[in-house]
Amino acid sequence: MALIDLRDVSKSYRRDALEIPVLNGVTITVPAGDFMGLMGPSGSGKSTLLNLLAGIDRPTRGSIRVADTEISSLSERALAGWRARHIGFIFQLYNLIPVLTAFENVELPLLLTSLSKKQRRDHVMTALGIVGLGDREKHYPRQLSGGQEQRVAIARAIVTDPTLLLADEPTGDLDARSAGEVLTLLQRLNREYNKTIVMVTHDPHAAERAVHVLHLEKGTLVEQVESRA
Amino acid sequence: MKFARLVLKSARRSKRRTALTILSVAIAVFLFASLRAVLDGFSAVAEASSSTRVVTIRSTSMIFNMPTSHADVIRGIPGVQDVTWANWFGGIYKDPKNFFGQFGIDAESYLRMYPEILVSPGEKRAFLEDRTGALVGDGLVRKYGWHVGDRIVIQPGIPYYGTQDYTFTIRGVYRSGASNVDNQTFLFHWKYLDERAGGAGQVGWYVTQLRNPDDAARIAMVIDQKFANSPYETKTDTEKQFSAQFASMLGNLNLLLGSVALAVVITTLFVAGNTMAMSVRERTTEIAVMRTLGYPASTIFLLVVGEGLMVAIVGGAIGAGLARLVINGEYLGMAGGFIPAFGVNNWNVVVGLGLSVLIGILAAMIPATMASRLKIVDALRRVA
Ligand SMILES: Nc1ncnc2c1ncn2[C@@H]1O[C@H](COP(=O)(O)OP(=O)(O)OP(=O)(O)O)[C@@H](O)[C@H]1O
Ligand SMILES: [Mg+2]
Numbered sequence: 001m002a003l004i005d006l007r008d009v010s011k012s013y014r015r016d017a018l019e020i021p022v023l024n025g026v027t028i029t030v031p032a033g034d035f036m037g038l039m040g041p042s043g044s045g046k047s048t049l050l051n052l053l054a055g056i057d058r059p060t061r062g063s064i065r066v067a068d069t070e071i072s073s074l075s076e077r078a079l080a081g082w083r084a085r086h087i088g089f090i091f092q093l094y095n096l097i098p099v100l101t102a103f104e105n106v107e108l109p110l111l112l113t114s115l116s117k118k119q120r121r122d123h124v125m126t127a128l129g130i131v132g133l134g135d136r137e138k139h140y141p142r143q144l145s146g147g148q149e150q151r152v153a154i155a156r157a158i159v160t161d162p163t164l165l166l167a168d169e170p171t172g173d174l175d176a177r178s179a180g181e182v183l184t185l186l187q188r189l190n191r192e193y194n195k196t197i198v199m200v201t202h203d204p205h206a207a208e209r210a211v212h213v214l215h216l217e218k219g220t221l222v223e224q225v226e227s228r229a
Numbered sequence: 230m231k232f233a234r235l236v237l238k239s240a241r242r243s244k245r246r247t248a249l250t251i252l253s254v255a256i257a258v259f260l261f262a263s264l265r266a267v268l269d270g271f272s273a274v275a276e277a278s279s280s281t282r283v284v285t286i287r288s289t290s291m292i293f294n295m296p297t298s299h300a301d302v303i304r305g306i307p308g309v310q311d312v313t314w315a316n317w318f319g320g321i322y323k324d325p326k327n328f329f330g331q332f333g334i335d336a337e338s339y340l341r342m343y344p345e346i347l348v349s350p351g352e353k354r355a356f357l358e359d360r361t362g363a364l365v366g367d368g369l370v371r372k373y374g375w376h377v378g379d380r381i382v383i384q385p386g387i388p389y390y391g392t393q394d395y396t397f398t399i400r401g402v403y404r405s406g407a408s409n410v411d412n413q414t415f416l417f418h419w420k421y422l423d424e425r426a427g428g429a430g431q432v433g434w435y436v437t438q439l440r441n442p443d444d445a446a447r448i449a450m451v452i453d454q455k456f457a458n459s460p461y462e463t464k465t466d467t468e469k470q471f472s473a474q475f476a477s478m479l480g481n482l483n484l485l486l487g488s489v490a491l492a493v494v495i496t497t498l499f500v501a502g503n504t505m506a507m508s509v510r511e512r513t514t515e516i517a518v519m520r521t522l523g524y525p526a527s528t529i530f531l532l533v534v535g536e537g538l539m540v541a542i543v544g545g546a547i548g549a550g551l552a553r554l555v556i557n558g559e560y561l562g563m564a565g566g567f568i569p570a571f572g573v574n575n576w577n578v579v580v581g582l583g584l585s586v587l588i589g590i591l592a593a594m595i596p597a598t599m600a601s602r603l604k605i606v607d608a609l610r611r612v613a
Binding site: 089091095097099111156 | 231232234235238239241242514515518519520521522523524525526527528605606609
């Protein structure tokens, strides 16, 4: 059964009187447990598509079902709750909160749950352990390398055990070595923990780690699926 | 609560900016609490003054005296229950800086008519029995470290009382039972004063106790009529009348101080609100990230308000606490015998803190709305 079911999704932005189409009738299905790479030239609409999946933006037309929920029709408030439960998001620029320690950054999504302090601690330490940074819980983002920051961000994305991991160029700002580590980590999350991942990337090396790759060009999918599995 | 740490850390992000906001709220609350205390002090006097006592002075001025014979005339007026009198001494204790009221009183009648002057029966008797004894307010005792039995030397400040020092023995300490009685007054026997002045029988002012407060205006007029066209014409007012004039003055004062306080508070609101708006704008990406993690707009709103509240309450606590410590009429020596000592009390502190809460919430309204309305994707694009 498909975890993600995008049907005929279009998105356009309005700039003054002008309507700028970004996505044109995109249809995608992603099965649970997939690791999907999303490639395409700059401006082709990759981030826009990912944001729609994450429920932080709304389509102009079409249907987006994730885990059997039609998210395009949820209210703002319901959508926030849905994101908290189902989505882990990894940004290109890590986007950790600079005044919070690694531990507190990872704990941030858990503050929205009813978990006890002790349970939160257990979850956070588990997530930091998975990304290999169990010993850095007290470090602030500025005391970490870029690769470590991104791993903390991944811990933050997985700490609630979300249905879906979304990553927008997660290695775009990293050197080859750190990028490799991050990609290995994502691969492990997919294989060992059976996480469904959608990753936007420019980098063909990064795309190689995905199970399937989709190409987006000017808002439409160009060639369906090259499977590596 | 689990978000407290997050709020605390956000507030500490820009220490200098937060410190400035705290300072501005502290100043506003300090001013507000102090002004309130002054007004409370004044209105307490107005409220506590009796409506069954009228005060008679020479129509020309308080510094001119009247003969003791006036007392008998007043006592003879129907509706009058009791009469007492007193003189202003205006002496110097060690240093002219040490300013406090010194009244020569007709002791027995004066204490009878002012039950607000609270003194133990033993000390009262000791005072009444000693011609050179003194009854002093507990505020003075604290201020100068006096004890019952101490000899106090006071140098006369008005030529009429001679040039020789007066020596008094403290026989009792009184407490003030109402706001119209100051606790920093030095009371002694009028008889002693009169003796030293050569037995001329001169009185500074008379206080008349009425049977019925409704008679006050009428009897005040009767008293003044009795002495009209005599060499010692008088002017009589009720304590309440005096307070009424005072109260209308107070109304204006209230308005004035009220507008000053309002201006300060509004200015603080702008300063605090602007600072918070700046810091929210700087955190645009972070807020968008939190929204992406699933934080609802309402939670973001509350977090910003919480931050404003916390900063404002810290400022309010500093301002109100400082006012409580520093603004104390007795300690500042501002009372001087006429206005009872005022000071910032716990209630003023509570109101000051309430004000800081209000400032915190109001100042955070616009920034919190900004933060909660922000469009996630736009905010994320802005930096990336
Ligand atoms: N909020 C917006 N308002 C107007 N135009 C937008 C907005 N968001 C995206 N666009 C436009 O939509 C197009 C696709 O943007 P998108 O960010 O999805 O591209 P992308 O494929 O992620 O590119 P990149 O590889 O550079 O990140 C771009 O032309 C962009 O200018
Ligand atoms: Mg992009």
